[in-house]
Amino acid sequence: xxxxxxxxxxxLLAVSPVGAQEVDQPGELPTLEEIDxxxxxxxxxxxxxxxxDNLSGKEGDLVDGTALGxxxxxxxxxxxxxxxxxxxxxxxxxxLVTSPNVDFSTGETDGHTTGFGDLQLLTLIGPDKADxxxxxxxxxxxxxxxxxxxxxxxxxxxxxAAMLLKMGRPWIYGFLVQHWASFAGDDDQPDTGYTxxxxxxxxxxxxxxxxxxxxxxxxxxxxxxxxxxxxPIGLGVTKTVLMGKMPVKLRAExxxxxxxxESYGEQWNIRLQFTPVxxxxxxx
Numbered sequence: 287x288x289x290x291x292x293x294x295x296x297x298l299l300a301v302s303p304v305g306a307q308e309v310d311q312p313g314e315l316p317t318l319e320e321i322d323x324x325x326x327x328x329x330x331x332x333x334x335x336x337x338x339d340n341l342s343g344k345e346g347d348l349v350d351g352t353a354l355g356x357x358x359x360x361x362x363x364x365x366x367x368x369x370x371x372x373x374x375x376x377x378x379x380x381x382l383v384t385s386p387n388v389d390f391s392t393g394e395t396d397g398h399t400t401g402f403g404d405l406q407l408l409t410l411i412g413p414d415k416a417d418x419x420x421x422x423x424x425x426x427x428x429x430x431x432x433x434x435x436x437x438x439x440x441x442x443x444x445x446x447a448a449m450l451l452k453m454g455r456p457w458i459y460g461f462l463v464q465h466w467a468s469f470a471g472d473d474d475q476p477d478t479g480y481t482x483x484x485x486x487x488x489x490x491x492x493x494x495x496x497x498x499x500x501x502x503x504x505x506x507x508x509x510x511x512x513x514x515x516x517x518p519i520g521l522g523v524t525k526t527v528l529m530g531k532m533p534v535k536l537r538a539e540x541x542x543x544x545x546x547x548e549s550y551g552e553q554w555n556i557r558l559q560f561t562p563v564x565x566x567x568x569x570x
Contacts (some may be wrong), residue, residue, distance in 0.1 A: 289427065290320065292477040305443070317525035318494035318528065319492075319493075319494045319526075320436075321494075321535070321563055322496075322524060322525075322526040323458065323496075325363075325535055325561065325563070326458050327420055327451070328375045328377060328449060328462070329365055329412045329415075329420065329422050329449075331365065331414070331416075331421045331568060331569055332363075333362045333363065333364050333365070333565065334359070334362075334564065335360075335362050335564060336359070336362070336559060336560070336561040337361075338361060339356065339357075339359075339360070339549040339557070339558045339559075340358075340479070340555055340556070340557050341355075341356050341556045342356070342552050342553075342555040342556075343552070343553050343555075344386070344550060344552050345546075345553045346546075346547060346548060346551055347548055347549050347550075348390045348393060348549035348550045349388050349390070349393050349395065349550055350393040350394060350395075351395075351563070353388055354386060355384055355386050355398070356383075356384040357382070357383050358382040358383075359379055359381050359382075360380040360382075361377060363386075364566070365566075367568055368411070370413065371413055371414055372413060372414060372425075373409060373411070373412060373413070373414045374410070374413075375408070375422070377408045377409075377516075378405040380398070380402075380405060381403035381405075381406075381425075382401070383399075383400065383402070383432075383437045384399070384400040385399050385400075385436055385437055386398055387399055399434055399437060401434045402432060402433040402437070403431075403432050404429060404437075405428070405429050405431040405537065406426070406427065406437040407426065407427045407428075407429075408424070408426045408447055409426070409427075409447070410423065410424040410447060411424055412449070415453070416453065417455075418452070418453060418454075419452055420449075420450075421448075421449060421451075421452050422447075423446075423447070423449075424446075424447050425444060425445070426442045426444070426464040426465070427443065427446055428442070428444075428466050430442060435475075435496070437568040439471075440468075440472035440474075441470070441471035441475055441477070442465065442469055442470040443466035443467060443471075443478055444456075445464065445467050446464075447462070447486045448463050449462045449463075451486065451564045454490075455490065456489055456490040457486070457487075457490075458486065458487075459483045461482045461483060461484060461486065462483075462486070463481070463482065463483045464481070465479075465480070465481045465482075466478060468481070469478045478508060479506070479508050480505070480507065481505045483503040483504070484501070485502075485503065486499075486526070487499060487500075488500075494527070495525050496525075497521070497523050498521075498522065499519070499520035499522055499541070500520070500525075500539070501519065501539075502518070503515075503516065503518070504519050508515075511545035512547070512548040513550075515547075515550070516545060516547065516552060517546075518537070518543045518547050518552075518555070519544060520540060520541035521539065521540060522539025524536065524537040524539060529562075532564075533563040534561060534563065535558060535559070535563065537558070537559035539556075539557040539559075540555070540558070541554065541557065542554050
């Protein structure tokens with residue numbers, strides 16, 4: 287409970303007017319339509335603090351009915367220029383996980399476990415571009431920081447990451463792919479090999495609205511046959527608004543898995559996102 291209160295306090299401080307460096311003059315940030323557009327690019331010059339909540343339902347042969355879980359992610363995105371033509375992005379992901387307690391021998395669910403999950407870190411380097419084809423390449427990491435063994439994998443993991451986006455008008459589409467493999471950690475926990483392929487399709491509408499989706503196709507290389515692949519589809523709506531002087535991006539999406547693990551996997555997901563935009567000191 288204390289850890290949850292501490293996380294909430296940090297998040298409130300981050301999005302407060304002082305921590306967010308409020309915009310004093312309209313010319314200091316692009317239009318809301320352009321902010322909505324650029325936040326799709328992890329190598330954009332725009333800085334943002336994303337809170338993303340994922341409510342999911344898991345089903346399968348080993349569970350009776352639907353087991354509900356929730357993951358709240360805090361994802362600060364603060365890209366920095368490393369040359370006149372290149373940007374660097376190091377995006378950490380701090381998860382607060384509520385996982386259903388499933389007895390797979392009986393299929394019954396008995397309550398939930400809540401705590402911190404494994405910290406992730408995505409790093410990308412790519413050209414400083416706001417339009418056309420945008421690419422990035424780097425590495426991705428997972429650290430065994432879970433507060434409970436049920437909420438993490440207990441392994442240090444690393445692997446490659448790559449991004450390719452077409453930043454068009456009105457369409458934005460592309461992908462972000464990450465792969466993790468374990469190399470150290472708890473010897474009692476199984477080795478990991480996991481690929482996440484996020485495909486992104488967005489269509490811009492007037493007045494800083496957009497529609498589209500960004501679900502992730504995942505493949506667990508260490509799972510049994512029939513339990514490796516998850517293929518979701520989705521649809522959502524995004525609106526960027528001003529809250530006081532602070533631009534904020536709001537998003538709601540629904541995902542449904544056309545393919546999921548047979549024994550136990552995610553059937554559906556409801557994603558809500560709240561992204562305050564803060565002023566980058568590198569934008570003049």
